[in-house]
Amino acid sequence: MNEHYARIIEAIGEDPQRPGLRDTPARAAKAMEYLTRGYRQTVEDVVNGALFPSDCSEMVLVKDIELYSLCEHHLLPFIGKAHVAYIPDGKVVGLSKVARIVDMFARRLQIQEQLTVEIAETLLRVTGAAGVGVIIEAKHMCMMMRGVEKQNSVMKTSAMLGTFRSSQATRNEFLSLIR
Numbered sequence: 001m002n003e004h005y006a007r008i009i010e011a012i013g014e015d016p017q018r019p020g021l022r023d024t025p026a027r028a029a030k031a032m033e034y035l036t037r038g039y040r041q042t043v044e045d046v047v048n049g050a051l052f053p054s055d056c057s058e059m060v061l062v063k064d065i066e067l068y069s070l071c072e073h074h075l076l077p078f079i080g081k082a083h084v085a086y087i088p089d090g091k092v093v094g095l096s097k098v099a100r101i102v103d104m105f106a107r108r109l110q111i112q113e114q115l116t117v118e119i120a121e122t123l124l125r126v127t128g129a130a131g132v133g134v135i136i137e138a139k140h141m142c143m144m145m146r147g148v149e150k151q152n153s154v155m156k157t158s159a160m161l162g163t164f165r166s167s168q169a170t171r172n173e174f175l176s177l178i179r
Ligand SMILES: [Zn+2]
Pocket: 071, 072, 073, 074, 075, 076, 140, 142, 143
């Protein structure tokens, strides 16, 4: 990857040998490896057995989970928040694990719609929940820094599974809790 970053620096008309840039390919490669570390994680690693029996059948919500991802169309960041809720059916998952599932999928090349669905489907599968709702709001650098240069547009996506899809009341509860 270092070599490729050196070629990109040349291609934009810079000199990869000048002092300020000499170590940039290695640093950029390291940063990119970090930003895509989700490819080297599995759901099993991330959840690591943190599932606990529970009688709780009320909504569990983790809101404002910070999210940093890279859009797969431009390799530019999109940054925002994820709100994740589920209704347990016999099992609950450690709260930090919800954030880790978000991170695992965010640290890959993504489109926001797909990221939202992947988080929801994974949480449903892992917990066997009665329903899962995920909402992501994010700002996309590919819109803000280039193209239409819309600085204030926020993209919102949602995925509703199980009771979050079938019950308007559940959806409304979720929406009012994150408001
Ligand atoms: Zn993009």
